[in-house]
Amino acid sequence: xxxxxxxxSSAETDIPLKSNFENPPAVDVVPLxxxxxxxxxxxxxxxxxxxxxxxxxxxxxxxxxxxxxxDVLASPGRIAQVxxxxxxxxxxxxxxxxxxxxxxxxLALGTVVGTGLALVSGLFRIGEDLVDAPVxxxxxxxxxxxxxxxxxxxxxxxxxxxxxxxxxxxxxxxLNVYAGIRGVDSQLIEAGExxxxxxxxxxxxxxxxxxxxxxxxxxxxxxxxxxxxLVFAEQVNADSGIGFLMxxxxxxxxxxxxVVCLIVYAFLGLLADFxxxxxxxxxxxxxxxxxxx
Amino acid sequence: xxxDVHRPVNPKADQTAQATQAVRANGTVQxxxxxxxxxxxxxxxxxxxxxxxxxxxxPGEFVALLGRSGCGKSTLLRILAGLDRDIEGTVLVPRRKxxxxxxxxxxxxxKVWRNVLLGLPGKPGRAxxxxxxxxxxxxxxxxxxxxxxxxxxxxxxxxxxxxxxxPDLLLxxxxxxxxxxxxRIKAQRLVGELWQRRGxxxxxxxxxxxxxxxxxxxxxxxxxxxxAHEQRIDIDRPRDITDPRFAELRAGLxxxxxxxxxxxxx
Numbered sequence: 001x002x003x004x005x006x007x008x009s010s011a012e013t014d015i016p017l018k019s020n021f022e023n024p025p026a027v028d029v030v031p032l033x034x035x036x037x038x039x040x041x042x043x044x045x046x047x048x049x050x051x052x053x054x055x056x057x058x059x060x061x062x063x064x065x066x067x068x069x070x071d072v073l074a075s076p077g078r079i080a081q082v083x084x085x086x087x088x089x090x091x092x093x094x095x096x097x098x099x100x101x102x103x104x105x106x107l108a109l110g111t112v113v114g115t116g117l118a119l120v121s122g123l124f125r126i127g128e129d130l131v132d133a134p135v136x137x138x139x140x141x142x143x144x145x146x147x148x149x150x151x152x153x154x155x156x157x158x159x160x161x162x163x164x165x166x167x168x169x170x171x172x173x174x175l176n177v178y179a180g181i182r183g184v185d186s187q188l189i190e191a192g193e194x195x196x197x198x199x200x201x202x203x204x205x206x207x208x209x210x211x212x213x214x215x216x217x218x219x220x221x222x223x224x225x226x227x228x229x230l231v232f233a234e235q236v237n238a239d240s241g242i243g244f245l246m247x248x249x250x251x252x253x254x255x256x257x258x259v260v261c262l263i264v265y266a267f268l269g270l271l272a273d274f275x276x277x278x279x280x281x282x283x284x285x286x287x288x289x290x291x292x293x
Numbered sequence: 294x295x296x297d298v299h300r301p302v303n304p305k306a307d308q309t310a311q312a313t314q315a316v317r318a319n320g321t322v323q324x325x326x327x328x329x330x331x332x333x334x335x336x337x338x339x340x341x342x343x344x345x346x347x348x349x350x351x352p353g354e355f356v357a358l359l360g361r362s363g364c365g366k367s368t369l370l371r372i373l374a375g376l377d378r379d380i381e382g383t384v385l386v387p388r389r390k391x392x393x394x395x396x397x398x399x400x401x402x403x404k405v406w407r408n409v410l411l412g413l414p415g416k417p418g419r420a421x422x423x424x425x426x427x428x429x430x431x432x433x434x435x436x437x438x439x440x441x442x443x444x445x446x447x448x449x450x451x452x453x454x455x456x457x458x459x460p461d462l463l464l465x466x467x468x469x470x471x472x473x474x475x476x477r478i479k480a481q482r483l484v485g486e487l488w489q490r491r492g493x494x495x496x497x498x499x500x501x502x503x504x505x506x507x508x509x510x511x512x513x514x515x516x517x518x519x520x521a522h523e524q525r526i527d528i529d530r531p532r533d534i535t536d537p538r539f540a541e542l543r544a545g546l547x548x549x550x551x552x553x554x555x556x557x558x559x
Contacts, residue, residue: 191398194374194391195412195454205411209402286402286438 074256082256083263091245096264098241099234102158103226103268106165110222113166114173115215122181122211123203135174143167144232151237161233168229172221180214181207213287216280223272227265326385327352327462327494328373333382334518335368342368344518345382352461355488355495357505360515361550366498369515370466373496387461387494391454395467397447399439399454406435409454425457426450429483445476449483456487463488465497469504481507485530502546506539507532514549522549 056076062068063075070078086092117135120127143164150160184207192206234243242261249257328350335343342365350356360366371377372384374392399408406422413421419435426432429449439447448468455463465484469477485508488495499505505512506526514522524546528538 187394187396187398188400190376191392191394192400192412194376195458196414197412201412205403206400209400212402286440288438288440 070255071253072255074254074259079256079259079263082254083260086245086257086260092260092264095240095242095245096268099230099243100268102161102233102241103165103230105158105162106229107169107222107226109162109166110169110226111173111219114170114218114222115177117170118174118177118181122178123207132178135171139171139175143171143229147232147236156237161230161238164233165226165229168225169222172225173215173218176214176218176221177211180211180218183214184210212283216276216283219279220273220276223276224269227269227272231265325352326350327354327387328496329383329385330373331383333369333372333380333384335365335372335377335380341518343372346519348513348520350462350494350496352494353492355497355508355510357497357499357509357512358515359499359502359505359512359546359550362500364515365518366515367466370464370496370498373462374464389458389460390462390464391456391458391460392464392466393448393451393455393468395470397439397442397451399442399447399450401439403439404435405431405437405439405442405450408439408450409457411454413457421457422453425453428456428487429453443476444472445480448472448476448480452484452487456491459491460493463491463493463495465495465499467499468497469499469501484508489530502543502550503534506542506546507534512542512546514546522546524549 059068059073060076063070063073063078068075074082083092117131121131121135122128146167147160147164150163154160154163188206188210189202192202197205230241231243234241235247238244238247242264246258246261249255249261326349328348330346330348333343333346333348334341346369348369358366358369368377370392372380373386374390375386376392399405400411403411406419406426409422409425410417410419423432423435426435429452431446431449431453434442434446434450439450442450448471452468468484469480472480481504484495484497488508497505497508506528509526512524512526513520514524516522524542526542528536528542532539534540
């Protein structure tokens with residue numbers, strides 16, 4: 001066996017000692033910069049916005065060179081101008097108001113119906129037997145296909161539009177709230193029982209809070225579907241609202257107005273998502289897994 | 294001795310029998326036993342997990358229930374907790390009872406102090422919860438969310454939630470099973486102290502023989518759906534696990550449970 005590293009005591013004698021404290025030798029020192037100080041050239045947000053901006057510039061270039069005609073797609077500049085005009089003459093705000101009202105109405109009704117049905121079938125066995133099967137059957141019907149029937153039933157006013165949104169909102173909420181209620185940890189329910197909670201106390205303190213994450217997921221789906229339903233409802237038969245604005249623009253080949261309306265839809269969708277996120281942050285702060293800051 | 298201070302009632306064996314009669318005669322009130330179980334049977338799919346079981350626990354007595362897994366000891370605890378009513382036979386338990394489970398089972402959506410007060414009659418204030426949390430050394434976590442607690446802290450919160458009910462019977466279902474070794478020693482010590490201070494009857498279900506001998510006045514071994522063996526532990530408290538009597542009792546109980554301890558005993 002050989003020892004590659006000799007004990008330091010024997011080697012020390014050969015190396016001349018350099019411990020000259022009065023006159024230390026000069027050492028070549030290099031500053032080690034923190035990584036953050038070296039990467040400050042372009043901020044991240046700027047880099048992230050570069051892509052979309054380049055796309056916009058390309059779009060504008062294609063439009064101004066005539067490669068992309070206004071019949072196919074209006075130029076970004078034109079769209080911005082039209083948006084300004086539509087806001088100025090009040091037609092866009094009023095259309096937005098009408099559409100928002102429809103979504104709010106449908107959403108409110110759908111939330112009440114969906115959550116109500118889910119509570120009935122989630123909390124009571126008899127409710128489950130009575131409610132769950134029909135709801136699961138109805139769920140498979142594409143709700144957009146019911147528009148003609150709704151027009152026959154409710155006419156062409158606001159009712160069929162709100163009804164179609166209600167229908168679209170009801171099912172995802174029902175499914176998620178129901179699954180949330182049934183997914184509550186049975187150990188927690190047992191613990192609640194052992195603490196002397198009444199049936200209503202169990203529902204209030206254990207079942208409903210436990211179902212809340214599922215309910216909020218359902219609400220998110222529902223909001224997405226609410227906008228989808230709105231687009232369908234407004235394009236079939238409407239004399240006001242964003243969808244109506246789009247149908248009108250289609251008849252006059254106004255791609256600029258159509259794009260403005262699409263942007264409004266996207267913006268409203270983002271707004272809805274923001275609201276749900278805020279709700280989650282407020283109601284689910286007990287979850288350490290929640291990372292949507 | 295410290296062992297006896299907590300006991301408000303300490304009936305002798307013959308008095309116990311009479312008192313049990315009295316309970317049966319007049320129904321519910323003023324029982325001389327904290328727990329009285331007679332001819333209890335609980336079957337799952339025709340198989341009797343608990344088969345005509347007898348059990349009496351005196352007020353203020355600390356009883357440990359040992360047994361192999363699947364012997365029905367947790368089922369018995371659930372029955373005494375009132376969580377399983379699918380039973381035959383007589384079961385008398387105090388109106389005020391509390392359970393601490395193996396998992397702390399705190400409601401994750403309620404802060405610790407609200408968990409402690411959950412299910413209490415009336416509208417007790419936060420101070421009540423704070424007092425109970427202080428007793429288990431958790432006053433600094435009053436406002437925490439349960440999911441931010443460590444395992445030992447959560448178990449102590451669960452204990453505070455049980456104790457705030459001022460139970461006459463405290464049911465503990467392997468409450469230290471999921472804790473690490475050091476935390477478990479502290480938690481066992483805490484339970485011992487709390488029991489001596491509160492003077493409530495305790496039924497501790499466990500599979501840890503050492504824990505049973507350390508804490509209990511009486512150790513029961515459950516087998517085949519009945520109490521197959523009973524062992525009084527007369528060692529003075531605080532108990533020392535290095536005491537030869539301790540080792541002897543432990544070896545005897547392990548043998549009862551079917552674990553050969555010849556090598557250890559030698």
